[in-house]
Amino acid sequence: MSFIDRHLGPRSADAEQMLETLGYSSLDALMDAVVPSQIRLDGELQLPAPLSEHEAQAKIAGYAAKNKVLAQMIGAGYYDAVTPAVLRRNILENPGFYTSYTPYQAEISQGRLEALLNFQNTVMELTGLEIANSSLLDEASAVAEAAVMMHRANRKVKNGFFAIDSRCLPQVISVTRGRAEMLGIPFVITDFSEGLPEGDLYGIVLAYPGNEGDIRDIEPLIKAAKERNALVTVVADLLALTLLKSPGELGADIAVGNTQRFGLPFFFGGPHAAYMAVHKGMERTMPGRLVGVSKDSAGKPAYRLALQTREQHIRREKATSNICTAQALLAIVAGAYAMYHGPEGLRAIANRLHTNAARVATALKSAGYGIAHDTFFDTVVVEAAGRADELVAKALEAGVNIRRFDENRIGISVGESHGEELLKGLVEALGGTLGEADAQYDLPAELLRTDDYMQHPIFHKYRSETEMMRYLRHLADKDLALDRTMIPLGSCTMKLNAAAEMEPISWPEFANIHPLVPENQAEGWHELIKDLSEWLVAITGYDAISLQPNSGATGEYAGLRAIRSFHEANGDHERDTVLIPLSAHGTNAASAALAGLKVAGVATAADGSIDVDDLKAKIEKYGPKVAGIMITYPSTHGVFEEQVAEVCQLVHEAGGQVYLDGANLNAQMGFAQPGKFGGDVSHLNLHKTFSIPHGGGGPGVGPLAVREHLAKFLPGDAYRADAEGKLPNDAALPISQAFFGSAGVLPISWMYIAMTGAQGLKDSSQYAVLNANYIAKKLNDKYPVLYTGPGGLVAHECILDLRQLTDQSHVTAEDVCKRLMDFGFHAPTLAFPVPGTLMVEPTESESKEELDRFIEAMETIYDEIIEVAEGKVAVEDSVLRNAPHTVDVVSADEWDRPYSRTQAAFPVPSLRANKYFTSVGRIDGAGGDRNFVCECPPMEAFDLEA
Numbered sequence: 001m002s003f004i005d006r007h008l009g010p011r012s013a014d015a016e017q018m019l020e021t022l023g024y025s026s027l028d029a030l031m032d033a034v035v036p037s038q039i040r041l042d043g044e045l046q047l048p049a050p051l052s053e054h055e056a057q058a059k060i061a062g063y064a065a066k067n068k069v070l071a072q073m074i075g076a077g078y079y080d081a082v083t084p085a086v087l088r089r090n091i092l093e094n095p096g097f098y099t100s101y102t103p104y105q106a107e108i109s110q111g112r113l114e115a116l117l118n119f120q121n122t123v124m125e126l127t128g129l130e131i132a133n134s135s136l137l138d139e140a141s142a143v144a145e146a147a148v149m150m151h152r153a154n155r156k157v158k159n160g161f162f163a164i165d166s167r168c169l170p171q172v173i174s175v176t177r178g179r180a181e182m183l184g185i186p187f188v189i190t191d192f193s194e195g196l197p198e199g200d201l202y203g204i205v206l207a208y209p210g211n212e213g214d215i216r217d218i219e220p221l222i223k224a225a226k227e228r229n230a231l232v233t234v235v236a237d238l239l240a241l242t243l244l245k246s247p248g249e250l251g252a253d254i255a256v257g258n259t260q261r262f263g264l265p266f267f268f269g270g271p272h273a274a275y276m277a278v279h280k281g282m283e284r285t286m287p288g289r290l291v292g293v294s295k296d297s298a299g300k301p302a303y304r305l306a307l308q309t310r311e312q313h314i315r316r317e318k319a320t321s322n323i324c325t326a327q328a329l330l331a332i333v334a335g336a337y338a339m340y341h342g343p344e345g346l347r348a349i350a351n352r353l354h355t356n357a358a359r360v361a362t363a364l365k366s367a368g369y370g371i372a373h374d375t376f377f378d379t380v381v382v383e384a385a386g387r388a389d390e391l392v393a394k395a396l397e398a399g400v401n402i403r404r405f406d407e408n409r410i411g412i413s414v415g416e417s418h419g420e421e422l423l424k425g426l427v428e429a430l431g432g433t434l435g436e437a438d439a440q441y442d443l444p445a446e447l448l449r450t451d452d453y454m455q456h457p458i459f460h461k462y463r464s465e466t467e468m469m470r471y472l473r474h475l476a477d478k479d480l481a482l483d484r485t486m487i488p489l490g491s492c493t494m495k496l497n498a499a500a501e502m503e504p505i506s507w508p509e510f511a512n513i514h515p516l517v518p519e520n521q522a523e524g525w526h527e528l529i530k531d532l533s534e535w536l537v538a539i540t541g542y543d544a545i546s547l548q549p550n551s552g553a554t555g556e557y558a559g560l561r562a563i564r565s566f567h568e569a570n571g572d573h574e575r576d577t578v579l580i581p582l583s584a585h586g587t588n589a590a591s592a593a594l595a596g597l598k599v600a601g602v603a604t605a606a607d608g609s610i611d612v613d614d615l616k617a618k619i620e621k622y623g624p625k626v627a628g629i630m631i632t633y634p635s636t637h638g639v640f641e642e643q644v645a646e647v648c649q650l651v652h653e654a655g656g657q658v659y660l661d662g663a664n665l666n667a668q669m670g671f672a673q674p675g676k677f678g679g680d681v682s683h684l685n686l687h688k689t690f691s692i693p694h695g696g697g698g699p700g701v702g703p704l705a706v707r708e709h710l711a712k713f714l715p716g717d718a719y720r721a722d723a724e725g726k727l728p729n730d731a732a733l734p735i736s737q738a739f740f741g742s743a744g745v746l747p748i749s750w751m752y753i754a755m756t757g758a759q760g761l762k763d764s765s766q767y768a769v770l771n772a773n774y775i776a777k778k779l780n781d782k783y784p785v786l787y788t789g790p791g792g793l794v795a796h797e798c799i800l801d802l803r804q805l806t807d808q809s810h811v812t813a814e815d816v817c818k819r820l821m822d823f824g825f826h827a828p829t830l831a832f833p834v835p836g837t838l839m840v841e842p843t844e845s846e847s848k849e850e851l852d853r854f855i856e857a858m859e860t861i862y863d864e865i866i867e868v869a870e871g872k873v874a875v876e877d878s879v880l881r882n883a884p885h886t887v888d889v890v891s892a893d894e895w896d897r898p899y900s901r902t903q904a905a906f907p908v909p910s911l912r913a914n915k916y917f918t919s920v921g922r923i924d925g926a927g928g929d930r931n932f933v934c935e936c937p938p939m940e941a942f943d944l945e946a
């Protein structure tokens with residue numbers, strides 16, 4: 001069987017039946033009816049013929065073989081770490097973790113929420129701050145977020161500037177510069193050894209350690225900043241913080257950094273989880289996701305995403321950030337790594353790294369080199385006038401990559417896997433002899449931390465592999481991921497993440513390559529990236545692409561920046577307003593704000609399409625200020641709008657650019673190309689359409705595809721930045737720290753396209769449309785489909801309107817989501833883009849059997865709603881409002897509910913054979929926000945009493 005036959009859910013006999021239900025004779029006829037002829041692609045996509053699973057793996061193995069794996073001591077933000085095999089196999093390679101969605105539906109997500117809470121608590125403990133979020137996209141963008149957040153949060157110094165440490169990593173300075181420039185926030189790059197700069201300083205960013213590995217006493221600077229009412233961000237290495245005084249203890253307000261070295265491979269630059277921790281009181285201005293502790297209906301502790309979680313959809317351009325997909329899966333690994341090692345284990349690793357670095361420094365000093373700094377953690381900078389290239393070459397011969405700072409200086413960053421032989425070989429290659437460390441490199445006592453940290457039992461319980469394996473199994477068992485049920489989340493495209501696609505990402509030849517290795521060590525990576533880039537260009541009909549954005553929203557930000565830069569370059573400085581339909585994904589408006597653009601809403605017509613009259617009125621109103629429009633296609637309402645070409649044309653005539661949000665490419669592949677029917681720029685979501693798993697909220701890849709005229713505004717390479725953070729030839733500033741963003745997961749999309757080919761992508765689109773229409777048709781009588789296109793058809797998703805049922809019964813769409821959990825289903829997208837509705841996107845990978853199971857569940861729920869509407873049971877007492885039902889509830893000795901236990905737990909007979917119970921009852925969301933807590937609850941909180 002070919003790969004595509006495995007990728008698609010329905011068998012061909014099923015597809016025929018489904019087409020019959022819809023009244024179409026063939027898939028082609030269905031697609032002809034769904035996709036407007038004006039935008040139809042003639043001809044076929046130009047892609048290589050599809051390969052079978054084993055052929056594709058053989059080909060990608062050839063690429064892997066072209067990468068050379070050396071010992072990586074380059075540092076520069078990425079450090080050699082050992083991934084404990086138990087974490088790799090049971091988290092990174094476990095579909096129970098990697099195929100789950102962002103935990104909006106908290107009751108079916110207690111496992112990953114607990115894992116993320118563990119991550120947050122690791123960060124809180126090590127930084128000495130009270131609140132941490134559950135990951136940001138990368139260290140450089142996290143610093144940029146912090147710089148902007150200090151601006152928002154500082155109520156004493158308004159309209160001031162911030163100062164960033166010139167000792168920050170170059171990529172950090174460059175990405176932060178990009179962010180600040182777009183927002184018009186003034187800043188200076190400062191050598192803090194000369195004290196704080198004069199003027200209205202609202203915040204400072206300090207490196208701890210610095211780019212050259214040097215550690216300075218930052219306490220006096222923090223004090224001085226506080227006296228000036230400036231806020232303080234410290235960019236800290238979490239592993240170094242096991243030894244050093246924490247930012248919290250030193251008086252900082254915010255700590256940020258990377259957690260890669262907590263058990264994650266280099267992945268050629270990403271994905272890795274960045275962290276952010278803040279003082280209590282700042283949590284409401286913090287970007288990113290935050291897990292909090294609340295209570296369930298039985299009063300037991302339960303976890304949920306807290307505070308600003310869905311705020312982009314509510315607050316749009318006023319949201320604290322545009323971050324939607326973050327780095328959840330990587331954060332889960334980092335948190336588990338901290339639990340597996342515990343505080344003593346982490347401290348031991350840190351001490352060993354420091355000692356080894358000191359031994360290297362001592363040996364090289366004796367050999368006659370200069371050592372640039374006496375106080376360092378794991379990184380030694382060696383001075384050898386004019387000899388840097390020679391030393392880099394010698395290290396290479398010893399099998400080690402080291403860092404070249406300039407012609408006179410090299411850097412050596414010692415990592416967790418670097419053993420005695422390797423260090424000895426390296427030092428000898430450089431002309432020294434490895435021995436004991438000189439005491440002069442001991443970390444000064446006044447910098448060392450003396451407080452206890454990570455005292456909670458979770459950091460002490462899981463030392464044996466058996467215990468860890470079982471704990472991870474226990475967490476995965478609490479959750480619903482794609483390995484158990486369809487996840488029909490509209491707009492999220494939760495399709496198959498095939499095992500053959502996933503396997504190569506853990507191969508050492510891909511995973512263990514540092515992003516700054518010489519080109520000839522990463523040839524396989526470059527060939528793979530070139531293929532993938534060309535294929536995505538062919539699929540979308542654009543001219544150029546950047547794989548740098550590490551989420552869809554980052555792609556939006558990069559794309560809007562390209563639009564702004566384009567206008568600036570043409571002298572159109574007044575074009576500062578972007579038109580965004582009110583139905584757009586919330587990140588669209590939030591990204592526009594981040595790119596320094598103003599947002600003007602465009603109304604939706606009664607049929608769900610863009611209201612062209614209102615669009616014309618807005619174009620009239622904003623005239624020469626129109627920078628462009630951002631539209632989602634097919635629209636967030638799940639239909640292909642016929643007038644899209646007209647909309648694009650109107651905006652172009654007004655001098656604006658068209659941003660087509662391509663997150664919904666799944667219904668278009670092989671049928672329409674955004675780059676050809678009117679778009680100037682689109683981002684894609686490889687973690688939706690191109691099979692990268694969602695990871696419980698990341699990693700993501702949001703490539704930015706553009707037409708020729710925008711190509712020169714694609715984000716540049718942070719590592720080419722000068723000391724000011726600027727790129728040569730005025731190239732566009734980077735938006736992520738690694739040039740290829742989340743490179744480590746690109747093999748997944750490469751495999752998907754290599755195995756599907758042009759026809760397979762078309763099949764994917766067709767089956768996605770078939771499945772969505774099948775559900776829409778089957779449920780329409782009970783749950784009217786809100787918007788349809790020609791022929792009463794939808795695209796790849798449909799909105800089920802529950803508002804009338806809610807009016808009649810007071811049963812809400814949320815009740816239905818929770819009740820679906822009793823049937824073992826993950827709910828559809830709730831209340832987006834229309835409140836009171838559910839948006840269902842089955843994807844092509846779901847079988848007819850699974851769709852029928854979902855339809856049966858929804859029909860059963862309908863009958864339950866009608867009972868309430870008819871007054872047979874009060875809504876508060878209903879099986880719907882009391883859902884989901886836990887084992888505890890269903891098996892209790894007392895039973896006083898107006899429905900039976902069977903109805904509660906086994907509403908359809910098939911559940912007797914395959915039943916999932918949520919581990920908690922309905923969670924009190926509002927209460928959790930009023931009473932915000934993000935510390936792991938004490939063990940007693942879970943005391944088992946009936």
Ligand SMILES: *Cc1c(COP(=O)(O)O)cnc(C)c1O
Nearest residue numbers: 324325491551552553585663700
């Ligand atoms: C998912 C989605 C986004 C945001 O993507 P992230 O990777 O979560 O940042 C943007 N637009 C649309 C239409 C989406 O569905």
